[in-house]
Amino acid sequence: xxxxxxxxxxxxxxxxxxxxxxxxxxxxxxxxxxxxxxxxxxxxxxxxxxxxxxxxxxxxxxxxxxxxxxxxxxxxxxxxxxxxxxxxxxxxxxxxxxxxxxxxxxxxxxxxxxxxxxxxxxxxxxxxxxxxxxxxxxxxxxxxxxxxxxxxxxxxxxxxxxxxxxxxxxxxxxxxxxxxxxxxxxxxxxxxxxxxxxxxxxxxxxxxx
Amino acid sequence: xxxxxxxxxxxxxxxxxxxxxxxxxxxxxxxxxxxxxxxxxxxxxxxxxxxxxxxxxxxxxxxxxxxxxxxxxxxxxxxxxxxxxxxxxxxxxxxxxxxxxxxxxxxxxxxxxxxxxxxxxxxxxxxxxxxxxxxxxxxxxxxxxxxxxxxxxxxxxxxxxxxxxxxxxxxxxxxxxxxxxxxxxxxxxxxxxxxxxxxxxxxxxxxxxxxxxxxxxxxxxxxxxxxxxxxxxxxxxxxxxxxx
Numbered sequence: 520x521x522x523x524x525x526x527x528x529x530x531x532x533x534x535x536x537x538x539x540x541x542x543x544x545x546x547x548x549x550x551x552x553x554x555x556x557x558x559x560x561x562x563x564x565x566x567x568x569x570x571x572x573x574x575x576x577x578x579x580x581x582x583x584x585x586x587x588x589x590x591x592x593x594x595x596x597x598x599x600x601x602x603x604x605x606x607x608x609x610x611x612x613x614x615x616x617x618x619x620x621x622x623x624x625x626x627x628x629x630x631x632x633x634x635x636x637x638x639x640x641x642x643x644x645x646x647x648x649x650x651x652x653x654x655x656x657x658x659x660x661x662x663x664x665x666x667x668x669x670x671x672x673x674x675x676x677x678x679x680x681x682x683x684x685x686x687x688x689x690x691x692x693x694x695x696x697x698x699x700x701x702x703x704x705x706x707x708x709x710x711x712x713x714x715x716x717x718x719x720x721x722x723x724x725x726x727x728x
Numbered sequence: 729x730x731x732x733x734x735x736x737x738x739x740x741x742x743x744x745x746x747x748x749x750x751x752x753x754x755x756x757x758x759x760x761x762x763x764x765x766x767x768x769x770x771x772x773x774x775x776x777x778x779x780x781x782x783x784x785x786x787x788x789x790x791x792x793x794x795x796x797x798x799x800x801x802x803x804x805x806x807x808x809x810x811x812x813x814x815x816x817x818x819x820x821x822x823x824x825x826x827x828x829x830x831x832x833x834x835x836x837x838x839x840x841x842x843x844x845x846x847x848x849x850x851x852x853x854x855x856x857x858x859x860x861x862x863x864x865x866x867x868x869x870x871x872x873x874x875x876x877x878x879x880x881x882x883x884x885x886x887x888x889x890x891x892x893x894x895x896x897x898x899x900x901x902x903x904x905x906x907x908x909x910x911x912x913x914x915x916x917x918x919x920x921x922x923x924x925x926x927x928x929x930x931x932x933x934x935x936x937x938x939x940x941x942x943x944x945x946x947x948x949x950x951x952x953x954x955x956x957x958x959x960x961x962x963x964x965x966x967x968x969x970x971x972x
Contacts, residue, residue: 654891658871658884658887658888659871659874661875661880662874662875664874665874668870668871668874671863671866671867671870672867672870672871672888674863675860675863675864675867675892675895675899676891676892676895678860678895678899678902679895679898679899679902682899682902682903682905682906683902683905686905686906700905703902703905707898714891714894715891718887718890718891721883721887722883722884722887725880725883725884725887726880726884728880
């Protein structure tokens with residue numbers, strides 16, 4: 520399943536992330552001081568949007584060719600299927616974004632400690648993005664206009680992750696203590712991991728009824 | 729006789745039919761009394777001047793905006809657990825009212841914030857979480873609209889409502905981390921030592937009762953409309969079946 524997923528659209532999310540980051544200086548001006556100030560937030564939002572881009576493919580392709588119906592009847596519980604799908608999405612989207620973000624930080628003149636904390640916060644936060652995304656994808660899998668709706672449903676759910684993640688990167692850049700926020704972001708991710716597979720599996724069951 | 733009797737749509741319709749005008753009339757009365765009292769017969773605040781009168785719309789609408797979500801949450805839970813169709817329709821009917829109240833609270837807040845804080849908008853935790861609440865309402869309503877099968881729509885929106893509630897509360901406390909607020913603390917709690925003065929308190933309670941009654945009247949009205957729409961669909965379907 521993981522191997523199948525890794526095939527398509529692997530680089531697109533990364534390319535999108537790169538383009539968003541490149542567009543920002545055109546929007547706000549090239550002054551390095553200002554760019555450094557907004558860099559942690561911009562990089563987090565860019566990663567989040569890049570993640571959003573590939574969400575609708577988590578279940579949609581399998582739904583179209585009927586593989587999803589087979590997977591549902593497989594002995595594997597549906598919750599585990601969701602978990603596997605989220606993991607696959609994270610490996611193909613979240614992990615590359617984590618690795619690319621520090622490099623793109625250079626473009627935005629991000630301070631040096633910021634690179635480390637940006638990487639760490641993305642590493643902890645992006646699994647939550649994938650899990651929430653899998654939940655949204657499960658809700659909208661049967662719909663024709665699913666893509667737009669998926670963004671509207673998922674983006675408000677991303678608020679806590681984005682907020683804590685960008686806060687870690689910002690505090691890290693300014694050399695402040697990050698322990699508390701790091702723990703909170705970890706709690707968000709673990710909470711998503713504990714709850715959302717069940718919610719997503721319930722949504723899938725409704726959609727495949 | 730339990731409350732579940734009214735899960736039967738026919739009984740629900742019969743029971744709520746006289747309630748809608750009653751709630752509507754009581755709400756109009758409370759709002760008229762409370763607003764006129766609040767606007768013309770209370771003194772100006774010593775710091776805020778006449779702008780304090782926005783309070784009589786701002787606070788009750790915010791109250792209803794949050795509690796409409798709770799109504800949705802409870803109705804969704806009842807649907808998930810007991811599968812009463814009326815309950816799913818109540819959840820559906822509550823969402824647009826809650827969204828409207830959220831907008832009213834945000835707009836009156838902006839109008840109030842302009843003279844008081846010198847800004848229409850501030851990324852204050854309370855303001856921000858209300859904006860996020862509005863986004864949740866939009867997503868919830870969009871999902872209802874997008875799904876054709878009514879039972880699947882009820883199921884999926886209930887799941888979204890349950891998960892969304894957790895995330896809405898999480899966001900509410902997460903934003904505290906990120907910005908300190910301009911918004912004043914709660915000043916109408918029943919258990920607090922210091923609250924607003926009684927002069928402002930009594931008309932505010934009347935307007936809050938008016939808004940809650942208005943919410944109840946609109947909720948019943950919308951639910952009744954939904955039930956009728958459902959019936960109409962069933963009738964049309966039956967007719968088509970007979971023709972075929």
